[in-house]
Amino acid sequence: xxxxxxxxxxxxxxxxxxxxxPPDLTTETTFLTKPKxxxxxxxxxxxxxxxxKCPKCKSLIYDKELDANLKVCIKCNHHFPIGxxxxxxxxxxxxxxxxxxxxxxxxxxxxFTGVASYEAKLAANKKTSLLKDAVITGIGRIGHHxxxxxxxxxxFLGGSMGSVVGEKLTRLIEAGTDRGIPVLIISTSGGARxxxxxxxxxxxxxxxxxxxxxxxxxxxxxxxxxxxxxxGVIASFATVGDLILAxxxxxxxxxxxxxxxxxxxxxxxxxxxxxxxxxxxxxxDAIVSRNEMKDRLMYYLDFMKxxxxxxx
Amino acid sequence: MKxxxxxxxxxxxxxxxxxxxRAHPETHSLGISVDEECRLVExxxxxxxxxxxxxxxxxxxxxxxxxxxxxxxxDYLKSVFTEFTELHGDxxxxxxxxxxxxxxxLGTQRVLVLGTQxxxxxxxxxxxxxxxxHPEGYRKALRLMKLANKFxxxxxxLIDTAGAYxxxxxxxxxxxxxxxxxxxxxxxxxxxxxxxxxxEGGSGGALGLGVADRVLILENAYYSVISPEGCASILWxxxxxxxxxxxxxxxxxxxxxxxxxxxxxVSEPLGGAHNDPAAASLSIQKSLLRHLSEVxxxxxxxxxxxxxxxxxxxxKVNEPAAAA
Numbered sequence: 001x002x003x004x005x006x007x008x009x010x011x012x013x014x015x016x017x018x019x020x021x022p023p024d025l026t027t028e029t030t031f032l033t034k035p036k037x038x039x040x041x042x043x044x045x046x047x048x049x050x051x052x053k054c055p056k057c058k059s060l061i062y063d064k065e066l067d068a069n070l071k072v073c074i075k076c077n078h079h080f081p082i083g084x085x086x087x088x089x090x091x092x093x094x095x096x097x098x099x100x101x102x103x104x105x106x107x108x109x110x111x112f113t114g115v116a117s118y119e120a121k122l123a124a125n126k127k128t129s130l131l132k133d134a135v136i137t138g139i140g141r142i143g144h145h146x147x148x149x150x151x152x153x154x155x156f157l158g159g160s161m162g163s164v165v166g167e168k169l170t171r172l173i174e175a176g177t178d179r180g181i182p183v184l185i186i187s188t189s190g191g192a193r194x195x196x197x198x199x200x201x202x203x204x205x206x207x208x209x210x211x212x213x214x215x216x217x218x219x220x221x222x223x224x225x226x227x228x229x230x231x232g233v234i235a236s237f238a239t240v241g242d243l244i245l246a247x248x249x250x251x252x253x254x255x256x257x258x259x260x261x262x263x264x265x266x267x268x269x270x271x272x273x274x275x276x277x278x279x280x281x282x283x284x285d286a287i288v289s290r291n292e293m294k295d296r297l298m299y300y301l302d303f304m305k306x307x308x309x310x311x312x
Numbered sequence: 313m314k315x316x317x318x319x320x321x322x323x324x325x326x327x328x329x330x331x332x333x334r335a336h337p338e339t340h341s342l343g344i345s346v347d348e349e350c351r352l353v354e355x356x357x358x359x360x361x362x363x364x365x366x367x368x369x370x371x372x373x374x375x376x377x378x379x380x381x382x383x384x385x386x387d388y389l390k391s392v393f394t395e396f397t398e399l400h401g402d403x404x405x406x407x408x409x410x411x412x413x414x415x416x417x418l419g420t421q422r423v424l425v426l427g428t429q430x431x432x433x434x435x436x437x438x439x440x441x442x443x444x445x446h447p448e449g450y451r452k453a454l455r456l457m458k459l460a461n462k463f464x465x466x467x468x469x470l471i472d473t474a475g476a477y478x479x480x481x482x483x484x485x486x487x488x489x490x491x492x493x494x495x496x497x498x499x500x501x502x503x504x505x506x507x508x509x510x511x512e513g514g515s516g517g518a519l520g521l522g523v524a525d526r527v528l529i530l531e532n533a534y535y536s537v538i539s540p541e542g543c544a545s546i547l548w549x550x551x552x553x554x555x556x557x558x559x560x561x562x563x564x565x566x567x568x569x570x571x572x573x574x575x576x577x578v579s580e581p582l583g584g585a586h587n588d589p590a591a592a593s594l595s596i597q598k599s600l601l602r603h604l605s606e607v608x609x610x611x612x613x614x615x616x617x618x619x620x621x622x623x624x625x626x627x628k629v630n631e632p633a634a635a636a
Contacts, residue, residue, distance in 0.1 A: 101631070103631060103632050104629050104630070104631050105629065105630040105631075105632070106629065106630070107628055107629065107630045109571075109628045110560070110561070110562050110571075112560050113560050114547040114548065114556075114557075114560055115547055115548055115549075162627075163626075163627030163628055163629050164627075164629050166626075166627050167627050167629050170624065192515075192516075192537050192538070194537060194538050194543050194546065194547065194561070196537075196627075197536065197537055197561045197562050197563065197571075198535060198536065198537055198561075198562070198563065198568060198571070198573050199571075199573070199626060199627050199628065200537050201515060201516070201519055201536075201537040202519075202573065202623060202626035202627065203626070203627060204492075204495055204516065204519060205495050205499070205519060205522075205523050205623045205626075206623050206624055206626060206627070208492055208495035208496040208499065209495070209496070209499040209523070209619075209620050209623050209624065210624075211496055212496045212497070212499045212500050213620070215496075216500070231488075231516070232515075232516060232537070234488035234489075234492075235476075235487070235488040235491040235492050235495075235516040235520070236491075236492050236495060236516075237492070238488070238492070239486065239488050239489035239492045239493075240489070240492045240493060240496050253483050253488070254476065254478070254482065254483060254487045254488040254491075254516075255478030255479075255482075255483070255487075256478075259478045260478045260479060260480060260483070263477075263478050263479065264478075264479050264480060266479075266480060268480065269480065272480070272483070273483060281484050281485075281486075283486045283489065
């Protein structure tokens with residue numbers, strides 16, 4: 001994405017944008033993945049091992065060591081971006097994950113004509129992310145708990161939610177309700193997908209509706225917020241968890257920081273919209289490091305027994 | 313000064329000509345009487361109005377939806393409803409004046425009505441925060457919707473907001489959660505819920521009051537996932553491409569009906585609701601009463617199931633495996 005920086009600059013003059021799709025996050029996070037790619041191409045001739053530089057503590061980390069630690073910096077606990085598949089592998093028991101709707105793909109409902117067509121965007125993102133869309137869903141086992149697990153991936157169109165993300169998650173939640181099992185959703189998203197217009201917005205109501213029925217059956221739902229989670233996803237399924245967890249340092253919010261700054265003309269408080277800020281303000285239950293996530297989820301699920309009280 | 317939009321200029325010019333002609337009959341030049349010439353101009357204005365207003369672009373409709381003279385929620389609360397009595401506050405933090413709510417009569421029925429309120433002037437806009445609600449606005453709405461649910465009152469929501477407020481306090485008090493909880497809880501309200509977008513339907517801020525058995529939209533209102541300006545600055549990297557973005561996003565009442573995302577378009581008087589608020593009010597009242605009686609006929613469990621199915625069906629995907 002060579003246009004990344006250009007985009008960043010021009011977005012600064014945005015008008016008031018209280019919408020669900022935040023403008024600047026795509027750019028920021030693609031940026032995060034960039035240094036790694038550069039490092040790789042530079043050191044291709046070195047046969048063994050590649051080095052990553054931690055953007056937070058600047059120390060060099062051996063690539064394989066970083067992977068083994070689930071892309072969390074060994075020195076400073078900085079959480080690097082991680083793909084949906086890697087995340088699933090880190091959580092579920094071997095061979096226990098049955099993916100749902102793996103073939104589902106987005107279609108250009110509106111015949112969206114922007115600077116680039118939606119179709120072209122989809123094709124390009126499929127190629128770079130090796131994904132069909134921005135979420136992977138399925139039923140798997142975490143410890144002895146069978147769960148309906150949905151994991152978003154920011155590398156596909158900024159994790160934006162269109163019909164596919166909404167439909168896959170809704171089917172996942174419905175499967176959770178039907179089977180009487182917990183739902184776990186790990187979010188990372190820039191918000192609703194503009195290219196599908198109002199269809200994207202309606203996915204917010206659709207997913208929350210499915211969760212309403214899941215909750216009515218006294219089934220647990222844990223929402224895990226990772227860097228970054230914003231806008232249409234924050235204003236829907238991601239914030240109605242029985243428990244809401246976040247990874248350290250994750251940026252989480254409804255409106256993007258730049259939009260808020262432009263609208264209010266106010267100085268943003270230090271650490272604004274970080275997971276730590278959210279915890280301090282009472283908006284999430286806990287901050288959990290990625291490499292402790294699985295153990296913690298198993299622990300929580302033990303407390304949130306399905307049908308703990310006789311169901312209606 | 314009369315406020316007019318750029319595309320209304322030809323009409324305004326003719327109207328000025330007509331006024332001049334009436335004020336100074338001696339200037340008339342045609343070989344007919346002044347009265348006759350006036351009538352000719354009047355007819356021309358009428359034709360032109362029909363021509364211009366019947367073929368508006370998406371962007372022109374958005375301009376009408378944001379028209380400073382357009383009736384707002386409080387105007388309709390006086391004209392569509394009777395005996396509106398406001399109820400305040402979320403019982404948690406404050407009374408968000410960007411959301412008004414209370415009991416009212418719609419025809420002979422007792423209902424709970426609520427909506428987002430914009431300000432008419434600077435002072436009122438500060439009070440109403442330009443119609444952009446904070447979390448407490450959504451929580452007030454939910455508190456009262458649950459009250460209505462408890463006592464079997466139908467709920468009417470009127471939506472007119474550019475969006476939920478993007479501010480520091482809004483984030484600190486979890487605006488996203490406030491909207492999300494509304495989406496979830498509105499799905500389970502057993503009483504009839506009718507939502508009407510009367511002006512701007514700005515994204516999540518609008519949807520937060522928009523989960524309903526019927527979703528109606530005024531002819532010149534819009535309902536969108538993102539403002540045209542926001543979309544333009546992201547995709548075109550130029551906020552002046554807003555007209556292009558407005559068309560691409562398909563956010564006008566007609567587009568949304570065509571896409572099956574709204575249930576009905578409520579017609580407005582020619583040139584927009586502000587040209588004849590009484591006519592617009594009557595039109596809204598008729599639609600609300602009709603839809604309400606239809607939805608009221610359903611059993612509560614039926615209503616819940618239908619509401620879920622309605623939102624469940626939104627979206628289109630491609631499934632190669634299923635097709636094979």
